[in-house]
Amino acid sequence: MLNSIEKEEKRSERPDIQPRFSRKSLTLIILHHHILLYLSSFMEQNILTFVLLALPILLLFFIKNKKPSTFPPGPRGLPIIGNLHQFDSSTICVKLYELSKKHGPIFSLQLGSRPTIVISSPKLAKEIMKTHDLEFCGRPSLIGSMKFSYNGLDMAFSPYRDYWRHTRKLSIIHFLSLKRVLMFSSIRKQEVTQLVKKITQHGSSSKVTNLHELLMCLTSAIVCRTALGRRFEEEGVETSMFHGLLKEAQDLVASNFYTDYVPFVGGVVDKISGLLGRLEKIFKVLDGFYQNVIDEHLDPQRKMLSNEEDIIDVLLQLKNHRSFSMDLTPDHIKPLMMNIILAGTDTIAAAVVWAMTALMKNERAMKKGQEEIRSMFGGKDFIEEEDIEKLPYLKAVIKETMRLYPPLPLLLHRETIKKCNIGGYEIPDKTLVYVNAWAVHRDPETWNEPEEFYPERFMDSKIDFRGYDFELIPFGTGRRICPGIHMGVITVEVVLANLLFSFDWEMPHGMKREDIDTDMLPGVIQHKKNPLCLVAKKWVSA
Numbered sequence: 131m132l133n134s135i136e137k138e139e140k141r142s143e144r145p146d147i148q149p150r151f152s153r154k155s156l157t158l159i160i161l162h163h164h165i166l167l168y169l170s171s172f173m174e175q176n177i178l179t180f181v182l183l184a185l186p187i188l189l190l191f192f193i194k195n196k197k198p199s200t201f202p203p204g205p206r207g208l209p210i211i212g213n214l215h216q217f218d219s220s221t222i223c224v225k226l227y228e229l230s231k232k233h234g235p236i237f238s239l240q241l242g243s244r245p246t247i248v249i250s251s252p253k254l255a256k257e258i259m260k261t262h263d264l265e266f267c268g269r270p271s272l273i274g275s276m277k278f279s280y281n282g283l284d285m286a287f288s289p290y291r292d293y294w295r296h297t298r299k300l301s302i303i304h305f306l307s308l309k310r311v312l313m314f315s316s317i318r319k320q321e322v323t324q325l326v327k328k329i330t331q332h333g334s335s336s337k338v339t340n341l342h343e344l345l346m347c348l349t350s351a352i353v354c355r356t357a358l359g360r361r362f363e364e365e366g367v368e369t370s371m372f373h374g375l376l377k378e379a380q381d382l383v384a385s386n387f388y389t390d391y392v393p394f395v396g397g398v399v400d401k402i403s404g405l406l407g408r409l410e411k412i413f414k415v416l417d418g419f420y421q422n423v424i425d426e427h428l429d430p431q432r433k434m435l436s437n438e439e440d441i442i443d444v445l446l447q448l449k450n451h452r453s454f455s456m457d458l459t460p461d462h463i464k465p466l467m468m469n470i471i472l473a474g475t476d477t478i479a480a481a482v483v484w485a486m487t488a489l490m491k492n493e494r495a496m497k498k499g500q501e502e503i504r505s506m507f508g509g510k511d512f513i514e515e516e517d518i519e520k521l522p523y524l525k526a527v528i529k530e531t532m533r534l535y536p537p538l539p540l541l542l543h544r545e546t547i548k549k550c551n552i553g554g555y556e557i558p559d560k561t562l563v564y565v566n567a568w569a570v571h572r573d574p575e576t577w578n579e580p581e582e583f584y585p586e587r588f589m590d591s592k593i594d595f596r597g598y599d600f601e602l603i604p605f606g607t608g609r610r611i612c613p614g615i616h617m618g619v620i621t622v623e624v625v626l627a628n629l630l631f632s633f634d635w636e637m638p639h640g641m642k643r644e645d646i647d648t649d650m651l652p653g654v655i656q657h658k659k660n661p662l663c664l665v666a667k668k669w670v671s672a
């Protein structure tokens with residue numbers, strides 16, 4: 131039998147019967163013409179022609195990306211968009227948790243053209259993030275994350291490759307290490323002291339304290355001072371503008387761009403809906419902001435806010451010492467700043483708000499937490515970071531909060547970089563992967579009464595969230611585990627310890643503890659939907 135190369139050779143020896151175009155080149159010519167027509171209809175804004183021309187391309191695309199038969203089962207979706215419409219909800223982690231009860235701890239979705247799997251048990255989380263961590267440590271190139279990461283030049287959204295490994299190593303050694311994080315502890319102390327002062331003023335004038343607002347101000351001040359050496363004017367226009375920018379950026383990272391899931395037509399939908407325009411606009415503003423901060427740092431006349439070096443200083447020194455394997459330009463520094471600010475501000479504020487919410491709903495745990503701190507450190511003005519080691523109940527409260535209300539309930543999506551087998555199913559490469567920490571943290575085979583807020587469950591337990599225990603993964607685990615874990619945990623601890631130590635917390639007039647809801651806002655980072663508003667009474671040691 132002739133193999134295809136031999137056939138091809140024979141054909142070229144007989145020019146008389148050689149077709150002018152091979153089948154492959156004919157298909158390419160037709161496709162090329164089709165795309166040209168398609169683009170010109172788009173330019174001329176002829177929507178009907180545009181959609182009609184897009185249909186065959188879409189069909190080709192979907193046939194090519196059809197789920198293999200060995201893929202996990204899952205809910206049926208609609209034509210073309212698959213399950214995308216079900217993925218656009220404020221409580222997506224809860225919805226996926228409910229679906230896992232029906233379809234099992236590994237099930238599939240079809241998000242437009244992208245085959246997707248959802249993992250919902252500690253056992254499978256371990257398979258994905260330990261046994262097969264290498265196959266599962268890619269990140270999908272989605273339009274929002276690509277924009278904010280300057281096309282994957284950051285850590286969070288960079289694909290798994292040498293560049294990511296270098297950047298991550300550099301961050302972990304030079305600015306997110308425990309040693310470096312402890313060097314920033316005076317910033318945290320100053321900012322938390324300010325917060326306590328502000329709440330004390332609210333309390334003395336019986337003003338209600340909106341904890342979400344105050345904690346967002348606090349964490350953005352801590353993160354900005356640490357990373358950029360900059361502080362925004364208290365409760366001023368600048369601060370609220372900055373929070374507005376952060377919120378818009380977070381919303382856009384969390385948005386489902388149709389461009390990512392429905393090729394060709396998706397881009398038009400996103401353009402018409404204004405999503406692409408918003409993305410460009412906010413990116414430009416943030417980019418300009420980071421550029422200004424970097425220029426300030428390069429200015430020899432620069433006056434430092436405090437004597438500490440900030441993360442940009444550290445990066446610029448590394449640049450001068452050529453510690454990075456390539457030239458570290460502002461285009462490498464900006465995406466890292468974007469990561470630190472977007473990943474650090476909301477996560478920490480959300481975690482503290484959820485802890486206070488859970489404690490307000492559970493008076494017993496609140497009292498126990500306050501007694502632990504006050505009996506140990508009653509004579510002090512401030513609970514220092516090194517005091518926290520002596521507060522096991524506080525630590526248990528934080529673990530229990532992160533279990534029930536993980537700030538990133540779906541972690542950050544991953545993408546397979548190779549084909550592999552999980553739970554008896556074959557998962558092709560380029561499959562989108564969601565690990566639903568919300569579901570893992572409620573696994574009934576692991577946790578007794580999983581819906582109960584019961585910090586005591588951690589008192590005699592070795593389970594921790596540092597990446598070794600797959601039943602508790604608020605920071606993820608494996609190669610992609612959160613590199614900001616030291617900064618995140620220390621900040622949550624010192625803020626919560628001082629809030630519990632300094633104040634007795636009461637409900638505003640006419641409200642009961644049972645009125646506090648746990649509804650969530652949509653987004654990658656899970657915030658409480660209705661702000662937690664409380665009355666703070668300053669506690670004075672007897």
Ligand code: HEM
Binds near residue numbers: 613
């Ligand atoms: C309570 C606070 C925080 C929580 C709960 C949290 C949680 C997470 C989670 C779940 C991931 C995804 C892990 C995965 O894919 O397996 C992540 C990634 C990341 N976090 Fe955090 N985080 C927190 C604070 C921070 C802080 C303070 C920073 C920076 C200063 C930070 C920087 C990052 C970065 C850069 C990544 C991407 C890592 C990579 O893909 O290599 N996080 N975080």
